[in-house]
Amino acid sequence: MAPERWLFWHRRDLRLADNLGLAAAAAATPAVTGLYVLDPAIVADPLMAPARAWFLCESLRELAARWRAAGSRLLILRGDPAALVPLAAQAAGAAVVAWNREVEPYGRERDRQVAAALRGQGTRVLVDWDQLLVAPEAIRTGAGEPYRVYGPFLRNWRGQVEGRAARGAGSAGSLEPVAAPSGLLDLDPGALQGERASLWEALPRLDAMPSAEELGFSFSGADLCPCRPGEAAALSQLQAFADGGVNGGPLTAYEPGRNLPGEAGTSGLSAALSFGTLSPRQAWAAAREARALARSTEALTSIGVWEQELAWREFYQQALFHFPELADGPYRPQWRHFPWEDDPVRLRAWEEGLTGLPIIDAAMRQLNESGWMHNRCRMIVASYLVKDLIIDWRHGERAFMVRLVDGDLAANNGGWQWSASSGMDPRPLRIFNPSTQAAKFDPEATYIRRWLPELAHVATADLISGDIAPLERRGHPAPIVSHKIQQARFKALYAALPRG
Template sequence: MTTLLWFRSDLRLSDNPALAAALAHGGPIVPLFILDDEDAGRWRAGGASRWWLHHSLRTLAADLAKRGSHLILRRGPAERELDRVAGEVGARKVVWNRRYEPWAVSRDEGLKAALKGRGITARSFNAGLLREPWEVVNGKGEPYRVFTPFWRALRAGLDLPAPSEAPRHIPAPQVWPAGEALGDWGLTPSRPDWAGGLRETWTPGESGGQERLDAFAGRASLAYGEARNLPGREGTSRLSPHLHFGEIGPRQVWRALTAAAFAETGDLTPSGVEVFLSEIAWREFSHHLLFHAPALPEQPLRPEFAAFPWIQDSKGLEAWRRGLTGYPIVDAGMRQLWATGWMHNRVRMIVASFLIKDLLIDWREGQDWFWDTLVDADLANNSASWQWVAGSGADAAPYFRVFNPVTQGQKFDPDGAYVRRWVPELAALPDKLLHAPWTARPLELADAGVRLGVTYPAPIVDHAIARERALAAYALARA
């Protein structure tokens, strides 16, 4: 009896519960990936994510071929394509791993009912989270809105099975159904080809994710607590896109880090590893928030922000997108994003605070830009994080906490390594002036080859004035 294995955001063969279930069922397995932009609607993958998806699917197809199998590609509404492929191969069972975006949750419920009506068994599994969103609730049976008690509850009930290895062989059907060519989907840019920095930075696919995990586990993770806030150092894991596309799973990450830490120190969770695991829990928290508050990407979680007096500032928004705000740490982050499809987490908070509080531009504008440009663009993480900075989300930073981009740069990039890499026109400035070049004397600027307003922009807003304006707007919204 043939089983249809529907790949989605679980593009790996190891620790894949749906694949394990298909193998346990016996009989031929038909792996299938459906590019379903219609059901996703506005939240179809952005440009950087589509580039990653192309290369991840190519890697998955090669991994399947090594095991005697083949990845079938189809495009269109999932229900239609699942029905067609199931009919073509005579599948009586369909298995997949769950997604938690609102559109996917509602669609999957309908899919199970539709398949059952056709006499086809449908089962779904958890491959992307440590625990399901409905499993971690407070004493009243309600979802958590504050991270710390959520983290305690998540950890208290955590019982992780050992991750399974990838199978050596996957049974194939006698005849394969027709599929589309990956190159015909146009997921990678051609003219202009802006993805050069992505190719230089990333290796999409399960093996690339495992290599990055292996490199981070051990001493790098032990130092994470001190190094994670320094964007000029390689102190973070950069696992986020691999986690988003399911090339590795959080159970694998947890096991690898605790095992490596124990081998190194005799302690499963020394401080650096503990801090990193709490970041994995923040990812988990974001997915739980989105599951229980499906309007999170569209509406503020705190109702008083619905009437916030945002400003329409197209010039400011464009300067922010292009990394031309005149604030070096902000511009460095935005240029890193455009070049590599990724941005250091500390800098994400700085650039988000600048857009929301210095420019008073709606957080949804930033969310949408990140959605299109991040290789790790994840609906739950993206929306929860932007609302956290805005002060409108769960366990949010207080709105009156306004990051000063100058002091943030001085504190977290003290030697200027990060700014000098991404804003090279300022590279010759001394450290004391690098994060506030407008404070330099004309001779100091001339010696560094900097001409404010010509080779590098003057600040587009005065931070001190902008901060007072933001606080006044917040007070108005609350009133």
């Protein structure tokens, strides 16, 4: 008797290795077919960045090849998942459709619709968490509430993660990554008969994953982007970053290397974690291995800081899961009344990297050309937009989403609300001085010169301060605002906000 056919529906888990939903499917039956639905609601979204379209398309090309190597196939459809996933299940004769859960409001509602349609036609559904080390429902305060502050969240989260990491491989809830499935049994479309054959022919199948250009996106920054698409590249980058803790890889110098945009001190894995070409368990396992081999206090500190960054990622995701209204506005209610000035000329200057402050303009140049920006610079440019230009943080959030290769609703929204002081942060009025930040984290102006080569001749001190003589600017604009004046103005507007 032929084994039961299952479908595994990929979304933000574009890999075969350590994919918990796929592993569960492969443990139940070798007859597993992969499915990806190119959803117009995502691909045609005005916020879809060309860099993300590139990363998605290239990752899916590799994923399809991996499915073939495992013995089966990745079925790629184009259309509405609510209609196509149930139709694909009928055509394939699938008894079960499995997938991994999501935190974003759109994805959760889409999944509810798909699950209802599948159950309505008699197809079973298997869903669980994969993109988080600790599920949102499993981490609560002592009062049973979701966490609103990172510090207490981190302590609870780390305790749970380390407890699970101590369990042996194969134990329930273990964090040990699982191998990719192999020896799968492919679906033979030629053997389909009757209604199933007709349904199969009716599926809007793509014989091959189109390129980003074929989908209407133009991205010329692939060579500049540190995030590399595909499962193989993600694992290679993780290995190079973690380096086993032996040869002094970037992970063992992550603190302070992570804050120096002129150096290659970060992992470059943000897009891999967002798209799921890498699992958080693989990232955690690499950190654990590096910790076991580390031989200095500095290395151990650096590894711990990177683990905290993984926790920040999960904090923002659990926040969006429990408070989906964060996607639409500020967490702190008084910010709904802030009198933003929203000068469109200043906003455009910020977006185009023409504010006259070299550290701001270099960061925006990096974003516009590579589809990525160093995290320290994300904080600097966000603070500048909100608290120097006095522009609503949501304009910045949108500007990032239409450009970032790692644009992730939870992380991007969380980061912008942190910078704007409108989010879950016990220190609500944080203001960065751009020149002070540049002096501290790019003291030789290495990063500034990299992205603003037209100003490479300018003295380092002037590049950091932005106080550049007109002739030295060679067409680059003078600062459009004074930080000292704008900081005072912002504080006065904040002080006048209604409380309560």
